[in-house]
Amino acid sequence: MLVSLNWLQQYVTVEAEPRDIAHALTMAGLEVEGVHDRFAHLETVVVGEIVSAEPVKGSDHLQVCKVDAGQQTFQVVCGAPNARAGLKAPLALQGTELPDGAIIAKGKLMGVVSEGMLCSEKELELGVASGGIMELDPALPTGQNLAMALNLSDTIFELGITPNRSDCLSMIGVARELSAIYGVEMRLPDISLPEDGEPVQDITSVDILDPDHCPRYAARVIKGIKIGPSPAWLAQSLLAVGVRPISNIVDVTNYVMMETGQPLHAFDFDLLEEGRIVVRLAEKGEKFITLDSRDNELEPDMLMICDGKKAVALAGVMGGLNSEINDNTTNVLIESAHFSPMSVRKTAKRLGYHTEASHRFERGADHEGVLFAAQRAAQLMLQTAGGVCAKGAVDAHPVTVEKAEITLSASRTNVILGTDISYDRIVKYLESVNMEVETLDQDLMMVRPPVYRVDVSRPEDLMEEVARLFGYDNIPTTWPAAAMEIHRADPVRDFGLKLRTALCGQGFREAINYSFVAADTPDRLQLSEKDKRRQTLPILNPLTEDQAVMRTSLLPGLFASVAVNVNYQNKDLALFEIGKTFIAEKGQELPTETESLCLVLSGANISQSWHGKAVRTDFYDLKGCCETLLAGLHIVDAAYARLSDDTAPYLTKGQCAEILSREKRVGVLGKVRPEVLKKFDIKQDVFVAEIDVTSLLEAVPEKITYEAPPRFPATDRDITIISDKAVEADAVLAHIRKMNHEWVRSLEVVAVYEGDPVPEGKKSLSFRITYRSDTTTLQDKEVNEVHEGIGKEVMSTFAAA
């Protein structure tokens, strides 16, 4: 909200620099987000005197003027009909930025050089007149800065009012704060007015059919007004706080709203059928055209202001087109009402409105300020539009509001704040913001906040008042006294940290992607129909189509990361992400959130250097990473098996495996299908491993038990067989393991070879077996015997025919 310092000064006199006032407001809870010089745009606008004005050849309205700017004379092309020699008018020099954003530069119009611009009131935001250039008092010194010449100066504060402080959504509200902060008197405007018309009750009536939604409705009537532009002071005031002047009557309603915080509406009284007001809920299927010409479909719980026959306003939100003030309006009914915040908010939200009025009603207007605002508006309308005001106001008031009564303890206040503020001082602070305080005993007081403080209803609310007036800065800085206690750390979080550290050590960079993805990602991953990852959780109001559902896999995000990097020419990638995936479950309000880990390798695993050529990443690089990770976690029983089901249809069939621990799957890894990558705009090979963090954590041994290093030496023997190409190394190893010889300690694949002299369709596999006994040093002869036995068995089982 914009607040004009000049305007505030009507109600309160504060002798301080604008910057200091801004700071004081901020520290009292009204955050000043910006401080502006209202007339900054006039810095290079001077009082110009037109020396001569000649028509531009070939134009029916342009004139070329010589304009004296004091030090210098400029040539200016001007289209205003009132530009004439001898006239003094505002001259915007080159470089001036007008409020509409236009920047004055030297240029040519119809081939004639123009070195500045003669401006209208409207162009300088000094008023509404736009018919010609602004005619200045001939007595003003030529060449003087315009703001100085017209004695214009004002500071505009840009306030961020928090939703609880609806009482500060007005000049008077902010002035009240200043009065409390600076301890100065408040001056409310004198609102006396002549009421020369007939009694208002004889002219109109107000019937509130729904007092829950409308606890109060006041109306005043003025007859014989004349619609016209607002006087300068009124237009100026509104422009200063960012409200566009329209006409005297409408401007007064806006002015009084900005002044008091009470939204008002003015009806053309002659357009109200039966000349009366009825407040009721809308009927089902009812339609209503608001003054922005929108046709609104109403719902039965929306509150409507009606005349004797039809709806004329959307209560608290916007007036109707059918009763709008227009150029022919002569009789006016002023509405100053109180609507329930909930009702206005619901209606405005559902119809997509957010108006100055709805903003205030939603947050809570001043139930007791209704009559004051109506009278103030009537007074200013008489001043600016003439007419005769009917005697008195209709004040339909079916519900009265009692002031809240809050018992506050001074000692509890000091405990909560950590302060030592005296009882009397607390009373003083509360009274400075217009609370009534009644002493109950040495510690307790009864406090009645003013009705407009809709945010104050509990002792804690009063404590905040005390704290902010005492000054948050003045509250001491202490440490909580606390007993020592320890709770078990969250194992999943700790494990995540361990994984992150390990993967960083293995050369992976941590990525973080958004948790939402496009709705078609399951299709792009070619997931099967029954795949759980198809159970995405849609967001009802996504920002973009790419962020429409919660992710059920980390892959799409990491694919996007790969695509972005390849696009930036970062082609060699080792990334990981740890984060949640979300599976929507039927009959479950919240989705199942699973902590997942995903590794990605792409591009070169070893980049080219003087040591050698680049080596492309392959399946075994990624498998090695997984093995290293698991080994580091002491998971010694991990197994890798060909993936045969359809859990990872996005991986190429020949190059994918599942990672098992004690027969339970902890993850899968493999090469991503090129056709899938294409759907994520990736044109290079990508290898991924997906690991379920919880399953992996379960695979980690609970404790480490030390074993003494062997006392007797080990000895190695190799074995080589020629087998069919389809034989998997692990099958051979498993077979040897199954033979379960006590001396066999470890098995290793040492060579795999295909090609000459190995026949087509076959391969040569070499294994190394390590033998060791726990009780003796093995002799070559006995090892050879065992080895031969194993060799024979392996040959007979696996050797190619």
Place this chain on the structure above:
Amino acid sequence: MKTKIQELRTQALAEIQSAGDAKAIDELNIRFLGRKGLVNDLLKGMAKIPADEKPLVGSLANELKKDLQDAFAKATESFDSGNGTADAIDVTLPGRPGKVGGLHPLTTINLEICDIFTRLGFDIAQGPEVELDYYNFEALNFPKDHPARDMQDTFFVSDNVVLRTHTSPMQVRTMEKQAPPVRVIAPGKVYRCDSDITHTPMFAQVEGLVVDKGISFADLKGVLTTLIHQIFDNKTPLRFRPSFFPFTEPSAEVDIGCVMCKGKGCRVCSQTGWLEILGSGMVHPKVFEFVGYDTSQISGFAFGMGVERIAMLKYGIDDIRKYYENDVRFLNQF
């Protein structure tokens, strides 16, 4: 003959010079000075030379033998002591490249914050990112149809379920499970439907909650001052100013003196010299009522901060969207 001796000397010295290690020197030694070595071979040829030249050639040959013995001794010694230059390589050539990984900067800052609080004796809690309206709003004193809800642009999953807009639901979830005293922080991802140069639809927050007998606003100031001084430095000024959050009363926004311009005013702080960094306040009694705590006995404070903003200030990152793009030229810097 004289020439041959000279040639052999040159050859031997050159080979000693280029020998790579002690073993090669030994082999050369045998080849030149061994019983069947080149020097002896040469001496065997002495028989054929004229008698008058014999003494001179003999002494030259002996000289050669002695010189080579010296050279071998010297070479062997230099290898053993590691002072040799014969095995010198170009040490300025790059080594075989290893791989350097690293944590995302948001994780690093997150861990740093968690570390400060665990040192102070706080627990760390985590909770769901898709959250019930009850925990995200209702129990935090954001009634339905209240304008305070406009403060947080919410992603909805259904009428009753939202993507959590802050980590504050963890206050309620923690207190539901645990009787006072409570000292907990809850880091995590949060979501708001807002996206521009200063907002991403997902971002990271850390929530904090302290509940016990006699906890005061002054304590809140103390703990948050410590936090900021640990994250930045001991001289960073702080400013607490009144604000509004439905779940705290009194509420305070915490500003720190701009770490970029040291309070002089710059683009980052919009010329104010201050940066908004934390929201905080004394836990609202309504929140305590929701979890069944006795408000006459206990009190507490809560706070929340954005991790991106802190990382931005610590590292000078100027575009928040960079955090979630995962450009390795960005990631590699942390």
